[in-house]
Amino acid sequence: MTPHTEPRSRRERPAKPALSRAGILAAAMEIMRAEGLPKVTMRRLAQELDTGPASLYVYVANTAELHAAILDELLGTLAAPAEGGWHERLEALLTEYTTVLFAHPALARSALVARPSGPHYLGLIETLLTLLAQGGVPDRQAAWGVDVLLQYATATAAEHATRGETADTRDEWDALTRALHGAEERTHPRTAALAAELLSGTPQQRLSWGLRVQIAGVLHTPAPQSTEGATS
Amino acid sequence: MTPHTEPRSRRERPAKPALSRAGILAAAMEIMRAEGLPKVTMRRLAQELDTGPASLYVYVANTAELHAAILDELLGTLAAPAEGGWHERLEALLTEYTTVLFAHPALARSALVARPSGPHYLGLIETLLTLLAQGGVPDRQAAWGVDVLLQYATATAAEHATRGETADTRDEWDALTRALHGAEERTHPRTAALAAELLSGTPQQRLSWGLRVQIAGVLHTPAPQSTEGATS
DNA sequence: ACCTGAACACCGTTCAAGT
DNA sequence: ACCTGAACACCGTTCAAGT
Numbered sequence: 001m002t003p004h005t006e007p008r009s010r011r012e013r014p015a016k017p018a019l020s021r022a023g024i025l026a027a028a029m030e031i032m033r034a035e036g037l038p039k040v041t042m043r044r045l046a047q048e049l050d051t052g053p054a055s056l057y058v059y060v061a062n063t064a065e066l067h068a069a070i071l072d073e074l075l076g077t078l079a080a081p082a083e084g085g086w087h088e089r090l091e092a093l094l095t096e097y098t099t100v101l102f103a104h105p106a107l108a109r110s111a112l113v114a115r116p117s118g119p120h121y122l123g124l125i126e127t128l129l130t131l132l133a134q135g136g137v138p139d140r141q142a143a144w145g146v147d148v149l150l151q152y153a154t155a156t157a158a159e160h161a162t163r164g165e166t167a168d169t170r171d172e173w174d175a176l177t178r179a180l181h182g183a184e185e186r187t188h189p190r191t192a193a194l195a196a197e198l199l200s201g202t203p204q205q206r207l208s209w210g211l212r213v214q215i216a217g218v219l220h221t222p223a224p225q226s227t228e229g230a231t232s
Numbered sequence: 233m234t235p236h237t238e239p240r241s242r243r244e245r246p247a248k249p250a251l252s253r254a255g256i257l258a259a260a261m262e263i264m265r266a267e268g269l270p271k272v273t274m275r276r277l278a279q280e281l282d283t284g285p286a287s288l289y290v291y292v293a294n295t296a297e298l299h300a301a302i303l304d305e306l307l308g309t310l311a312a313p314a315e316g317g318w319h320e321r322l323e324a325l326l327t328e329y330t331t332v333l334f335a336h337p338a339l340a341r342s343a344l345v346a347r348p349s350g351p352h353y354l355g356l357i358e359t360l361l362t363l364l365a366q367g368g369v370p371d372r373q374a375a376w377g378v379d380v381l382l383q384y385a386t387a388t389a390a391e392h393a394t395r396g397e398t399a400d401t402r403d404e405w406d407a408l409t410r411a412l413h414g415a416e417e418r419t420h421p422r423t424a425a426l427a428a429e430l431l432s433g434t435p436q437q438r439l440s441w442g443l444r445v446q447i448a449g450v451l452h453t454p455a456p457q458s459t460e461g462a463t464s
Numbered sequence: 465a466c467c468t469g470a471a472c473a474c475c476g477t478t479c480a481a482g483t
Numbered sequence: 484a485c486c487t488g489a490a491c492a493c494c495g496t497t498c499a500a501g502t
């Protein structure tokens with residue numbers, strides 16, 4: 001009848017392993033795969049690792065940095081396709097990148113603000129630069145182009161994948177649909193005429209077209225010449 | 233010495249006005265202008281209106297919808313420039329749109345997920361469609377193009393404006409800078425060669441170039457023909 | 465140096481109950 | 484129909500204190 005007095009430190013985990021950045025990241029990936037990024041919080045992660053949230057801050061600067069690291073990890077699964085010309089391969093690689101992010105919309109949203117800087121992200125940049133060079137795109141144009149291409153893919157994933165995920169964003173989208181179809185002929189003639197077109201196409205068609213728009217644009221738009229000094 | 237027993241309902245506000253969607257929105261705009269969007273929370277807003285957060289849900293579906301309404305309100309300040317050709321005016325309008333969002337980065341982030349559907353947003357779409365029609369862009373191409381143009385502007389604001397806003401995102405960006413400059417010649421030859429170019433240009437130069445990329449891309453990329461049925 | 469408990473300062477949303 | 488108090492179920496981050 002005497003109450004248990006043994007420490008409750010270990011729950012089922014056999015021997016609480018020492019904390020490490022790699023261990024934290026691994027636990028984060030596991031939670032994300034099982035329950036999605038929104039559940040990957042400092043508190044939840046700490047709970048999973050059988051410690052307090054404060055302990056994580058020794059290895060991870062903050063939530064944004066953690067998310068960036070997760071994305072970099074995820075990009076390790078990208079395989080650059082080896083078939084076809086540079087244009088085809090460019091489109092395929094970016095489609096693959098977008099597809100990965102489609103599965104993790106919340107991550108795409110994070111990535112827009114806090115870019116990863118890990119090995120897989122650098123590898124992606126290198127591949128994109130190489131493909132653009134094969135396409136004969138001048139250096140600065142290619143360098144700036146990488147940004148545009150990745151931004152389009154990331155933003156599309158961020159924006160699109162939420163559609164229908166929660167009831168909230170569903171409502172939001174319905175509201176826009178109704179607004180477009182309700183546009184008055186007299187005040188908004190173009191919108192009224194093109195309401196159906198504005199909403200047409202499958203996500204895949206839109207993505208494919210959008211990527212070709214980016215590639216064509218990068219190809220056809222020379223960068224300004226004399227730019228010295230870093231951004232901002 | 234007897235304690236006050238009068239109700240503490242009104243603080244300094246003279247006569248608590250009845251709640252309304254317009255009133256809520258007005259209060260939201262005020263808080264945002266004074267303290268930024270992150271402070272525009274349901275709780276803070278309720279406090280400002282001298283009520284509890286639950287009361288707001290009669291007029292506002294959720295936070296996302298509130299943010300979309302705020303953005304639409306903000307777009308009311310946009311003035312479509314009347315000078316120049318369609319291309320110039322298109323670029324100027326989109327620059328203006330981006331500039332407005334630059335001042336409210338958190339709003340840009342919201343806008344990527346929950347698009348506004350108010351009168352000012354519809355007006356913007358109408359103007360964009362009109363300008364593209366003047367440029368001779370075919371209907372579906374123009375309709376899809378509007379999406380691409382607004383997405384680029386919104387994503388750029390979302391991404392860029394946070395740079396340096398908080399210490400966190402500063403760190404994040406420094407990490408990428410260091411990673412790019414540290415790219416190894418042997419494994420990442422293109423990245424190593426173009427590290428400076430990847431980070432070159434002012435935000436304004438990047439935006440201007442990016443917008444021209446979008447316009448050129450939309451102009452040069454035909455939309456697929458047979459698309460029946462709505463998105464998703 | 466690494467780890468922790470506890471606290472600080474918040475969130476969005478729901479629900480039963482009132483008017 | 485509109486409004487509310489109170490609760491539910493959480494957050495990120497910091498800091499003093501321990502080992």
